[in-house]
Amino acid sequence: MSGRSEGGRRETTVRSSQGLWMMVGVTEKGSGSAEQRLYDAVARWNADTGYGLADMIHAACQALIDGLDSPTLRELAGASVRDSSWDIRELVAKSLEELKIPYPGTVPPGFALATGGGVARRPGVDSLRLEVTPAPGDAGGGFQVQVYVNGTEMTSAAAGLGMDPYDVLVPTNRLVAASQPRTVPIARCECGVYGCGSTDVTITRDGELVHWDWSIEVPMNRGVSFAAAEYDVEVARVAADHSWETAERTAGRRVLTDMDRERLLTHGLRTSWVANDYRDHELFRVALQIDGDYQVFVDTLWRGRGPEELAREVCATLALPPSEWRATWHAIKPTLTKPPKIAGPSWRPARF
Structure with a gap:
């Protein structure tokens, strides 16, 4: 050809x-x-x-x-x-x-x-711009990654709302075009939930081009193709731009990036989310999950500290054996009435 x-x-x-x-x-x-x-x-x-x-x-x-x-x-x-x-x-x-x-x-x-x-x-005639903006309050607040192709915003024309930066940019930039095609969520329902409404893109690096092919709720009737050099610059730029972050989001990014996930996996723990406790913004919470059985919550007080210092303490805590944590737990399955096997003496049932 x-x-x-x-x-x-x-x-x-x-x-x-x-x-x-x-x-x-x-x-x-x-x-x-x-x-x-x-x-x-x-x-x-x-x-x-x-x-x-x-x-x-x-x-x-x-x-x-x-x-x-x-x-x-x-x-x-x-x-x-x-x-x-x-x-x-x-x-x-x-x-x-x-x-x-x-x-x-x-x-x-x-x-x-x-x-x-x-x-x-497909020729690389399309242009891409990515922007992190606040998500509407009725979608749960937070932030979204908006996608502009040839100057037109795509996520609102797709499932309705851009993905949270934690879903596509942190801890790894999932928009990077690799040698093998990868499918990445790019938009979620206006309610804020991916799965209620969803748009994916399959990202393919093809020599000097990067192709996006839409799936599920598509915003336009064709795939788009970008010059690879320009695409790489834009994707790296949005990942490096933290100007939109609040202190909570900066702490979350540092925790998600720096935590030892492999160590947590040895205890069967996977990260679900990180954020301030919605009832007490002086508490920063890391939510983890043990299979489909338990949720585990590790809370850290801000105590007037900056996000970098807080994140270091959180990661240091998570590096300890779980039995040494001060944590709370919640059984996802009603039949589970006892704490997880990894629980220590300072673990308590979570209260909602």
Whole structure:
């Protein structure tokens, strides 16, 4: 595969199904080729629930207008949302086969369907800006990482709210593009809970490009691709910018970054969250979990100290054997009435 750009379009040489090399065009802006638009509509359609069916039928009509044509595509364009899902499945499969459009899920990340057939590498024409901003109070407060692609904020158009910095930037920057593709949560429901509403991106480094491919609740009908050098600078910048942090957040970042997680794992402990106790902001709390059995809380008084000093004490405490902690515990399973086996004499039941 090779390519060149001319007049706002990218022409790329691809091998056809007959093994011949040919030139095809890929629109550099917008939702791409007619083939890509139909492919995207099929990908959004859920055959089990019927979600997206009307949009897919409309996309089939639009595909005919855009110049695609096949006997079964015409039937699909004339289908009804009341038709049998099995009949629709058959029409979709035959239409894609006749048009030589791959079935959703088979196009590699970072590639798009090209005009006339085949796939082409997406050009790095998109721009990225990341910003940490306060989250609305009705979402539980806190902060969110907002994502601007080509100047437009994406998380509000996706699941509704950006992810908390602790979920994507701390203790490791999950937005860094690695040699292997990784899927990262990028947006959550407006209520503040990821899973109630969710948007993910699969991040793929592809030579001098970085590709994002959206999934679940997508904010736009195409993946986006960035120049890798510019992407790396922006992702590093937002991770290094702590100007938005409160003292509580600075302490939390230091604790999450500096705690000895491997040591905690030897006791079956995993970190759940870190924050001030909502009932007493003079207490900084580390919440840990033992499998699905127990929650464990380790509290540290601020005593007028700065976040760095507090974080050092918290990490020093967590480095001790759990039996030496002053901690509280809560059984997740009602059948558990005794404290965890790792509990020491200073452990007490948590009160809510």
